[in-house]
Amino acid sequence: MIDVRVAEVLLKPETDELRFLPEGPYATTRLGELSWVAIQHGKNKLHGSVNLLDLNTRKNRSYALPGRPGFAFACDDGHSFVVGCERSLGRFSTKTQAWDVFCEGVDSDVDNTIINDGMIWEDSLLFGTKDLEFKTKKAGLYLYRGSDKKLIRLLDDQICSNGKAIRKTTAGLELIDIDSPTRQIAAYALDIAAAKLGPRRVLLDLTSDPAVPDGMILTPEGSGVIVSMFHPGGAEHGETRHYDLATGNLVTVWKTPGAPQNTCPALVELDNKIALVITTAVENMDLETRNKRPDSGCLFVGETDFDAVSSMPIFPI
Numbered sequence: 001m002i003d004v005r006v007a008e009v010l011l012k013p014e015t016d017e018l019r020f021l022p023e024g025p026y027a028t029t030r031l032g033e034l035s036w037v038a039i040q041h042g043k044n045k046l047h048g049s050v051n052l053l054d055l056n057t058r059k060n061r062s063y064a065l066p067g068r069p070g071f072a073f074a075c076d077d078g079h080s081f082v083v084g085c086e087r088s089l090g091r092f093s094t095k096t097q098a099w100d101v102f103c104e105g106v107d108s109d110v111d112n113t114i115i116n117d118g119m120i121w122e123d124s125l126l127f128g129t130k131d132l133e134f135k136t137k138k139a140g141l142y143l144y145r146g147s148d149k150k151l152i153r154l155l156d157d158q159i160c161s162n163g164k165a166i167r168k169t170t171a172g173l174e175l176i177d178i179d180s181p182t183r184q185i186a187a188y189a190l191d192i193a194a195a196k197l198g199p200r201r202v203l204l205d206l207t208s209d210p211a212v213p214d215g216m217i218l219t220p221e222g223s224g225v226i227v228s229m230f231h232p233g234g235a236e237h238g239e240t241r242h243y244d245l246a247t248g249n250l251v252t253v254w255k256t257p258g259a260p261q262n263t264c265p266a267l268v269e270l271d272n273k274i275a276l277v278i279t280t281a282v283e284n285m286d287l288e289t290r291n292k293r294p295d296s297g298c299l300f301v302g303e304t305d306f307d308a309v310s311s312m313p314i315f316p317i
Helices: 287-292
Strands: 003-006 008-011 022-027 033-038 049-054 060-064 069-074 080-085 088-093 099-103 113-121 124-131 139-145 150-158 161-169 172-179 184-191 201-205 212-218 224-230 237-244 250-257 262-270 273-280 299-303
Touching: 003 299, 022 069, 022 212, 022 262, 022 273, 033 069, 033 262, 049 069, 069 124, 080 113, 080 124, 113 139, 113 161, 124 150, 124 161, 124 172, 139 161, 161 224, 172 212, 184 212, 224 273, 237 262, 237 273, 250 273, 250 299
Parallel strands: 003 250, 069 113, 161 212, 212 262
Antiparallel strands: 008 299, 022 033, 033 049, 049 060, 069 080, 080 088, 088 099, 113 124, 124 139, 139 150, 161 172, 172 184, 184 201, 212 224, 224 237, 224 262, 237 250, 262 273, 273 299
16 A cells, blocks of 8 residues: 655745755755755746755745756765756855866766756766756766776666666666656666776666656665656656665655646755655746746645665765
């Protein structure tokens, strides 16, 4: 039997700009703090922000960036973040607001793409880009290898590279990856030292689903994934789902009333329990739909039965 739960609003960002496209919630190095990115501050805006939410007081601080961020992960210095912004990787300091680029040239041979979702593995970054028209297979999947500070393109045929996770198997590392328009969750054998992927295989086929898989995390023990589903049709509620990877079975659904466009999940400690935070978005909604779905763009929180959080992604300086 599928366990269905209803999430509640955790934060309603104070501006329309911050509600347009929230994504990438993650715990930071500070206890009780969650970071998230507002990828774009409106349909025609070319900048976004890194945000820090105090889970105890529900107070949010927003820091403008010079472009549109796809992801932001806390660094081990306690005040800066590694950010994929437009077509560059850089470090942003919340203390000084300095933006220091350390890697450029992402998708340098194609037009109209920007960095989207990513993840940390030890001292390396795995991340993808997205075609801003969401129709051409030209977006890249990249490895920024920490051992030699080298940017390596692993794939060049994605459209909107989204949720990512890495798990250890008996055969080595496995990259779990979402290219959203395929509506599939796929896996590749991953060799970071050699910068190579094995053949693509489908773990979950959601092609008959009306919603699109977006952000994703592994469950703490690594046997399942939690994936946020982006429903572009103005449904009454959104869904973030827990799937068992061994069987493909749907285990748990967290509904977000009045917010059909779920973007990313995160497991955090809250009130001495493990809770699920879900970001949602207003992107692509007309005024009539927004009025009918008033909690779109909010961050939600739902109960879980997990007794641990997923490993905290911290990037070493």
